[in-house]
Amino acid sequence: MKSPHILVVEDERSIQTIVRTYLESAGFTVTVVDDGRIALAQARLIQPDLVVLDLNLPGMDGMEVAARLREESGMYILMLSARGEEADRVAGLRIGADDYLTKPFSPRELVARVEAVLRRQRETTVSTATVYAFQHLTINPESHEAIAAGQPLDLTATEFQVLLELAKHAGRVLTREQLLSLVWGGDYYGNDRVVDVYVGQVRRKLQDVTGQLLIETVRGIGYKFVDLKS
Template sequence: MGRILVVDDDPTVAEVVAGYLDRAGYAVDRAADGPAALARAAAHRPDLVVLDLMLPGMDGLEVCRRLREHGPVPVVMLTARGDEDDRILGLEVGADDYVTKPFSPRELVLRVESVLRRARPAGPRGPLGAAGLTVDPSARRATKNGAELALTLREFDLLAFFLRHPGRAFGREELMREVWGWDFGDLSTVTVHVRRLRGKVEDDPARPRLIQTVWGVGYRFDPTGTGREGD
């Protein structure tokens, strides 16, 4: 079913998480700190990383950045508090999901399954394109004016969704349901990913023209780039 790397300096948490993932059918590696996690990932590239934000020495944010330097890998971040700043930081560095401690191990397994399911190609689909952007869902490859875009899993799915529905406005709840597959969750997740995606596809992210804010509704992809935009 896939290889999961669990990174947590609390041996009890790591053992419980690894046990539940093992019983769910995953091959599980464990690491207690950032350098060990990077070494494990280099030796056996994981299909997903469950990563604690608060690690000794090298924190989870830095571990996530370094993992991503070697290619895309889905990350579920563990945060010790329900503090919004922690969640936003995790999402800003590209975490695909987060779980706040204390958490239900069963819920974590479900989150892992959801992220992995959406990371797999959903069958043959033709390339999508507009406004100099192209997305190939089968190859999980996106470009802007021919140049490769370094997108996370959720950024890729979000861009593909926008390209499939040009000109239509979507609320954040609808985007969370359609792109993340969640019926509930923190809507700041959508806000952060839209901001990150704008930073990669807009000519001027401070004045976005393609991914436009629709006040009171949410967001709309305008392939013409001619609409007026609120931040």
Template sequence: MNTEPLVVIVEDEPKIAQILVDFFQLEGFKTQIVSDGLHASEAIKASRPQAVILDLMLPHKSGLTICEEVRAFSDVPILMLTARVDEIDRLTGLNIGADDYICKPFSPREVVTRVKVILRRMQKTTQQQVDVLSYKNLQIDTNRFVCKLGEAPLDLTPVEFRLLTALVRRPGVVLSRESLMKNAYDDSRIVSDRTIDSHMKNVRTKLNQAQAENNLLHSVYGVGYKLE
């Protein structure tokens, strides 16, 4: 990881907390210990960690209550530690937003591994979300090479798809023909302005076929094109 992610460890047993600190720090994480439940939610809100290790049984306030409080302001991954292994506690914890459980006694290495798995899954989900672009009622899924205007699919060539994607990434911004050329062709070929204009004409035609008078694509005389 390029930056050290922060893990808040809410645990009232100092030896367990320190063991977790040692293992997380060995894997490149920063750590913060909160030793009771009273101020746990406030500490998590203030520090904005990438993950929380939350003991179920804490002084002053239970881990389930803290989990519920945290979910009111954050989607941070929460892994709960518990010595209570009955199914009711597990289901209750998951229903209020815990991402995972691990039972005491546990392997600290397993705790670190589970947190890393959760963070990787979240990163992948975030990346997939980023790859779906939208502007007004135009949607582009760059992973699946799918483009829709409203509910109507657009049958775009690869060059047209890349051109429209470049415009959707920067709505309202005029992209020059040179800039569009670089987005359309990844082999540094030289094409004329008329070639870009021809592709953009085709894109406009397909937008109009999908939805008449959509008024999304605009040409700016002597400069280039924009979506607005």
């Protein structure tokens, strides 16, 4: 079986070496570049399974690279940066990053997070005949499509999975911890703030198209999908 291909975008040589060594030891094929513009060209060429993307890059800032990748594809993005402020993490997630790791980091944790994201990818591509149909929304997991009010929703892979899990449990409240386990995996290392960001993005996209609030916040508990047929 072909090993997953990881594109590492990092301009610090020492970090390049460490990340390449650990990822290759874990069985991944690795391509390393050190410039934002080159990263875009390489991503288009090799279509990697996942991009490990530093934010502070020559040529083009990592945030812009992530935004352009999101416009063109659904490939997974794990952001890597020395910035530790929550605002930077949230900004990266809103652009469409699937995870965020702050320097200094453990190379073993990086490998674990890459593996967790790719496991999510395999799970979402498993064929299923179930189509979830609601009053304003239809979700087809097999074709990876969500149609709201007759229009296809423009969702990243992670946003789609968040919506799918909420829809699977329609009418029930899912806690942040449950959503983390269902979407990011039980071994996710990050902060549960990622759930709030992604649910907020999915809710906004649904509301923009349908004019309806289809995902409710249950204060102190979690979130509930409420687009039930009357």
